[in-house]
Amino acid sequence: MNRYFFGVDVGTQGIRVVLVDQNGHTVASGARHFFWGERFREEQSPEMWWQECSSIIGGIVNSLPKAVDKRAIMALSVTSTSGTVIPLDSKQKPLHPAIMYSDGRSVRQGKRCQKLALRYVADGYTGFNSSSGISKILWYMETYPEKVPEIALWVHASDYIIGRFCGNFSVTDYTNVLKSGYDLQTFQWPVYLIQELGFKKEWLQNVVPSGTVVGKLQPQLCAAWGLLPLDVVVGMTDGCATQMASGAVKPGDWNTTIGTTMVIKGVTRNNLIDPLGRLYSHRHPEGYWMPGGASNTGADWISIDFPTDLDALNTAAQRYIPTGKLAWPLKQQGERYPIMAPNAVGFAIDGLTKEVQYAANLEGVACIERLAYEIIEELSGEEVRAIYTAGGGSNSEIWLQIRASLMNVPIYKCKEASGALGAAIMAASYTFYSSLSEAATQMTTIDKTVVPQSELADKYEIQYQEFKQKLKDLNYL
Structure with a gap:
């Protein structure tokens, strides 16, 4: 019997969702274009992302061919833009619209982050600029100091959608954290984030390998869509997802x-x-x-x-x-x-x-x-x-x-070689297959x-x- 996997791609100007089988064949898909105002390259609404995403998935599962058994849908994952970040409060609600990777207001903060990284990180990534998540976090802290006490967690774009699927906002993956300052050599958040930039330790997510299962689809979503509690797999950045889909x-x-x-x-x-x-x-x-x-x-x-x-x-x-x-x-x-x-x-x-x-x-x-x-x-x-x-x-x-x-x-x-297919490959990589390499070989x-x-x-x-x-x-x- 076939098994199926959802891949969700939240892009700058729209969302695409695919449902593919274990061989990478698309059995259903849906897309929605965003209609933002002039500042869409600076800020976007995460809640709108979620509304469009859940609407597309609802439409897909409600119109599946009879040959596709909804009970055989095993997992889903999400890809989105690298460097886009969102501050959440203690109830996991956004304190501010998503600060987009393409927002250029944090040039000054990017230069400061780069200088600190060069001092503290021996062989890790130090090329921070206005498109980096770390720069945007610092910009928000300096621009809205009155909001800082309300921050409970910083998440990336795909993490927010993953959180809405399974309720777990506190975990992210190797690809999303590169531009947020995480050291992929030592697998640690560097001390300069807290000691020099004033970040709080509790703001920083737990980091796991891409492809890790971080939860199950929430019960109310299972009921609404008629699905079993399928696995929710940590998200990843769009460029890496496209690489996965290329094989x-x-x-x-x-x-x-x-x-x-x-x-x-x-x-x-x-x-x-x-x-x-x-x-x-x-x-x-x-x-x-x-x-x-x-x-x-x-x-x-x-x-x-x-x-x-x-x-x-x-x-x-x-x-x-x-x-x-x-x-x-x-x-x-x-x-x-x-x-x-x-x-x-x-x-x-x-x-x-x-x-x-x-x-x-x-x-x-x-x-x-x-x-x-x-x-x-x-x-x-x-x-x-x-x-x-x-x-x-x-x-x-x-x-x-x-x-x-x-x-x-x-x-x-x-x-x-789409981001959505790459996300679906990640969803299958450690739920149906034994590795990313095996999943990509079979699904591309x-x-x-x-x-x-x-x-x-x-x-x-x-x-x-x-x-x-x-x-x-x-x-x-």
Whole structure:
């Protein structure tokens, strides 16, 4: 008999819920778009999140196909934005709207937190800024000092929804606490939080591995939805959930998601310490590390410079690769990964036809991706064995071939790599399966495998070295 798992993704502009079976097949889903005011990137209502979430789940369970036995729904989990935090009172009610990761009002507090972390934390995460939960907590304390005595607990976005499901708000996971100051090397909240910043010990949650069961679905919800008291699994951040859904969960596995920007996440056996701060590492529930970084280079240039005729451009690109032309389609000033160059600007060769420029841009992004993985291998001392890919940029077959040949590793295109599926995988990882690795293997599907072409790989090796030299000549690398 099939078993089923809910995955909930609370995003910045909406909620998506999926119900999948043990093989990752979606049997039901629902979504809702948020209609916030102008300040939605600063503050949002957690109560509204919950109302929309419970409404979607109620709609799903009330319209399930007859073939789906509600009694076989085993567990659920939640993913949401990293760095979003909420102060709760003693009755577990929000004292303030959720302070969103994208709220930029805590720049000053972020700088202070970073300086303290550099003093107190030897090899942990220290890259705090205005998008970090720790900075927002300090900002709230300084902005609303009269509210501080009422604070009983600080929680992250996914923790709040988990708490509404099972009543347990006091537990969070490895991924959510990274930007709240928790030391994933020592598994402790550092002393500077209390001694230097004035945090209260009771405000800080218990931290457990991602995938840990933290409660059962509350009786009133079981009754309302006609469900058994299924397991509620601690939440996780959206970027990590997407990585789970891509299938990149074992050491040596990496995921590149190419959307507006390019986000790279993977798994290493050892903690990856980047002295330049380009990369940071989450903790894997099986004891490994999950380094990641985000580039300003991505696929935004396609919609800006090549908004039409993509099919024809992709077909034409097959005739022109390798172009031997150096291009970097960076559409904003500054790069943060794989190079830290705030003054960097993109480059191209004048006089190229539209078709050749498009192909050269595809190659340029692939060069940035290879450089990112080259730096990862240097810092970790571990080989990148395979790359799983997702995002709109993975839909171009010629781009997949360019990337595989330029990096000289196989690329696996995921059938689905959504945060909601990642949450469902986490829900199944230690309730039905014995590990996250087993759950991801069974619940993810590879839509396409692209292997390097040796002739292309040889020519791209020369082009890549020329690309690196160009970055060096510009003092970017």
